Amino acid sequence: MSPRKSKINVDLVIPVFNEAGVVEQTYADLCEAIDSLPHKFTIYYVDDGSQDETVELLESLAKKDKRIVVLELSRNFGHQAALTAGLDASQGDFVISLDADGQHPTEMIAQMIELFERRYDIVQAQRSDEKKSISFMPVTSSGFYSLINRISGTRVEPGAADFRGLSRPAVDALKTMPEFHRFLRGMISWIGYKSVILPYHESARLAGQSKYSFGKMFRLAMDAIFSFSLVPLYIGLSAGGVFFCLAVLEIVYVLSFWVRGETSTLAPGWSSLMFIILITSGMLMVLLGFIGIYVGYIFQEVKRRPVYLLKKREE
Numbered sequence: 525m526s527p528r529k530s531k532i533n534v535d536l537v538i539p540v541f542n543e544a545g546v547v548e549q550t551y552a553d554l555c556e557a558i559d560s561l562p563h564k565f566t567i568y569y570v571d572d573g574s575q576d577e578t579v580e581l582l583e584s585l586a587k588k589d590k591r592i593v594v595l596e597l598s599r600n601f602g603h604q605a606a607l608t609a610g611l612d613a614s615q616g617d618f619v620i621s622l623d624a625d626g627q628h629p630t631e632m633i634a635q636m637i638e639l640f641e642r643r644y645d646i647v648q649a650q651r652s653d654e655k656k657s658i659s660f661m662p663v664t665s666s667g668f669y670s671l672i673n674r675i676s677g678t679r680v681e682p683g684a685a686d687f688r689g690l691s692r693p694a695v696d697a698l699k700t701m702p703e704f705h706r707f708l709r710g711m712i713s714w715i716g717y718k719s720v721i722l723p724y725h726e727s728a729r730l731a732g733q734s735k736y737s738f739g740k741m742f743r744l745a746m747d748a749i750f751s752f753s754l755v756p757l758y759i760g761l762s763a764g765g766v767f768f769c770l771a772v773l774e775i776v777y778v779l780s781f782w783v784r785g786e787t788s789t790l791a792p793g794w795s796s797l798m799f800i801i802l803i804t805s806g807m808l809m810v811l812l813g814f815i816g817i818y819v820g821y822i823f824q825e826v827k828r829r830p831v832y833l834l835k836k837r838e839e
Contacts, residue, residue, distance in 0.1 A: 537610030573600030646719035764809025771802035
C-alpha cells in the first residue's frame with residue numbers, strides 16, 4: 525500500500541484546565557517540535573472552564589500565532605468532553621491529542637505523523653514505564669485495565685492515555701458515537717480501525733498539579749465499566765438466582781421434617797417466614813436483573829444531552 529501524501533494537514537487538540545504558567549512553556553516546546561516539519565498545523569486549545577488566567581494567556585498566544593484556535597467551554601465539563609470538543613472542531617487529515625502539562629513528549633509528533641503516512645489510522649501512545657512503578661495510582665490503573673478487559677468485549681491497552689493520533693476517517697467514526705458518559709480510550713478501541721502502539725516515557729509535569737483527582741479517575745472508571753459492560757447487571761441477576769436456589773433448599777429442608785414426622789421441632793412460623801423472604805427476594809432480584817439488562821441497553825442508546833457547550837471560539 526502506497527504511503528500518504530508527504531504534506532498533510534495536522535490538527536493538535538490540547539485540553540486545558542487552570543494551566544496558567546504552564547501553557548506558555550508547553551507552547552514553546554510544541555513550536556520547537558513542529559516548526560521544522562513540512563506540514564500545515566492547526567492548534568486547538570480547548571479551555572475546560574478554567575478559573576485562572578488560562579483563557580487570557582491562550583488568547584494572547586492566538587493573536588501572535590495564526591495557527592492557534594481557542595475553544596472556550598461554558599463551564600468545566602471534564603477532560604473527555606474537552607477532548608471531544610477539540611475532535612469535533614478539527615478538520616485536518618490527522619488529529620493528535622495531547623495534554624498541556626508537558627507530560628506528553630512533543631518530539632513524538634513527528635513519529636506519529638510518520639506512522640500515519642504509513643497508513644495507520646490510530647497511533648496510540650502507551651506509557652512504557654507503567655508496570656515499573658508500585659505506587660498507588662499505577663497499581664490501581666493496572667487493576668482497572670485488567671478488570672475492563674475481562675468484563676467487556678473491547679480491549680483497552682494498559683497505559684494507553686489520551687495521547688494519540690487519529691486519521692480523519694477515525695475521527696469521523698468517533699463523532700458518530702454520541703454517548704454522554706464518554707470513555708474515549710474504549711470508544712477508539714471499539715471502532716476497530718488499523719492501529720499501532722507507540723511506547724513513550726512520561727515526563728514530569730512542568731508545573732502545578734494533576735487535575736485528575738482520585739474522584740475524577742473513579743468517575744471515569746465507572747463510565748468505562750457501565751458504558752462497555754453489562755456485567756454489573758448480570759451480577760444482580762446471578763444474586764437473584766442464588767437466593768432462588770436458597771429458597772428451594774429451604775423448601776426441601778422444611779419438607780424433610782414433614783416426611784420424618786418431626787414438625788413439632790420446627791419453630792412456629794419460622795419456615796413460612798423464611799420461605800416468603802427468600803422466594804420473594806430471589807424473584808425480585810431476578811426480575812430486577814432482567815429489567816436492568818433492558819434498561820442498560822436503552823441507556824446506551826438514548827443519551828442525547830450535549831457532551832459540552834461551546835461558549836466562544838477565538839482564532
